[in-house]
Amino acid sequence: MKSCAQTALQLGFIVLLCGFLAVWQRTNNDWDFIVYTQQWPQASCVDINETRHEKCFLPSNVKTWTIHGIWPSREQNKGPFYCNDSWPFRESAILDLEPQLVSKWPNLIHGEGKTSFWKHEWVKHGTCAALLPDLDSEHKYFAKGLDLNKRFNYMKVLADKNITPSRDTLYKLTDIRNAIEGFTNSYTIIQCIVAKDESKQAIVQVEVCLNKDFTTRDCVNYDNKFMLLPSWDRIPYNPSFEACVDD
Numbered sequence: 617m618k619s620c621a622q623t624a625l626q627l628g629f630i631v632l633l634c635g636f637l638a639v640w641q642r643t644n645n646d647w648d649f650i651v652y653t654q655q656w657p658q659a660s661c662v663d664i665n666e667t668r669h670e671k672c673f674l675p676s677n678v679k680t681w682t683i684h685g686i687w688p689s690r691e692q693n694k695g696p697f698y699c700n701d702s703w704p705f706r707e708s709a710i711l712d713l714e715p716q717l718v719s720k721w722p723n724l725i726h727g728e729g730k731t732s733f734w735k736h737e738w739v740k741h742g743t744c745a746a747l748l749p750d751l752d753s754e755h756k757y758f759a760k761g762l763d764l765n766k767r768f769n770y771m772k773v774l775a776d777k778n779i780t781p782s783r784d785t786l787y788k789l790t791d792i793r794n795a796i797e798g799f800t801n802s803y804t805i806i807q808c809i810v811a812k813d814e815s816k817q818a819i820v821q822v823e824v825c826l827n828k829d830f831t832t833r834d835c836v837n838y839d840n841k842f843m844l845l846p847s848w849d850r851i852p853y854n855p856s857f858e859a860c861v862d863d
C-alpha cells in the first residue's frame with residue numbers, strides 16, 4: 617500500500633505538470649503556416665457600410681485587390697495573435713513603403729486615418745509573424761505584403777478566364793475557384809457577401825495559404841461562416857456570383 621506521503625508527492629507532481637502545460641500553452645506563440653488575405657475593395661466597402669457604425673471611403677487610386685493581412689496560423693485553429701506587446705507599430709519604419717501601401721493596403725474606413733489598419737495588422741499578426749526571419753521587422757512584414765499582392769494578382773488571374781468585374785454579369789463560383797486555384801495550385805478560402813434576398817453573392821475576400829518558405833499549400837477550413845447581409849442595389853462596380861461555397 618502506498619504511503620500517504622507518496623500519494624501526496626505524486627499528486628503534487630501531476631498538479632505541477634498541469635500548471636506547466638497550461639503556462640506553456642498560453643505563452644507558446646508558435647505557428648504552422650501563413651494565411652495571406654486579399655479583399656475585393658468594392659465588396660469590402662459594402663460590408664463596412666452595412667455591418668459597422670463606420671462608413672466606407674474608397675479612394676480613387678484603389679483599383680484592384682487589396683491586402684488585408686499576413687496571418688500566422690496553426691493547423692488546429694487560427695492565431696496566435698498579439699505575440700509581443702513590447703513591439704509597437706511605428707510609422708517611421710515604413711515611410712518609404714507608404715506611397716504603395718495607401719493604394720495596395722488601404723484603410724477603407726472613412727475618417728480613421730491610413731495608419732490605424734496597418735497598426736492593427738502589425739500588432740495582432742505581424743508581431744507573431746516576426747518569428748520568421750523573412751518577416752522579423754515591421755518593414756519586412758509590410759514589404760512582404762506588397763510583394764505578395766503583386767504575386768497574387770487575382771484581377772489578372774480571373775481576367776485571363778474572362779471573369780471581369782461587372783454589375784450585371786453573374787459568374788459561377790466553380791469558375792472563380794478553378795481560376796484562382798489553377799493559379800495557386802492549392803485549396804483557398806473564398807468568402808462572399810450575400811444579398812438580403814440571398815439571390816446573389818459577391819466575392820469579398822480570398823485567403824491563400826503559404827508555407828514558411830512562401831510556397832502555396834492547402835488552407836484549413838476552420839468552419840467559421842462568413843455571412844454578411846448587405847443591401848445589394850448600392851454596389852457601384854462588383855463581380856457577382858451565383859453561389860459562394862461554404863467556406
Ligand SMILES: *[C@@H]1O[C@H](CO)[C@@H](O)[C@H](O)[C@H]1NC(C)=O
Pocket residue numbers: 658661662665671672673850851852
Ligand atoms: C458607403 O457609404 C459612403 C458614405 O455614405 C458612400 O459614399 C459610399 O458610396 C458607400 N459605398 C457603398 C459601396 O455602399
Ligand SMILES: *[C@@H]1O[C@H](CO)[C@@H](O)[C@H](O)[C@H]1NC(C)=O
Pocket residue numbers: 700702703
Ligand atoms: C519583442 O519585441 C522587442 C522589441 O522589438 C524585442 O526586443 C523582443 O526580442 C521581442 N520578443 C520576442 C519574444 O520576440
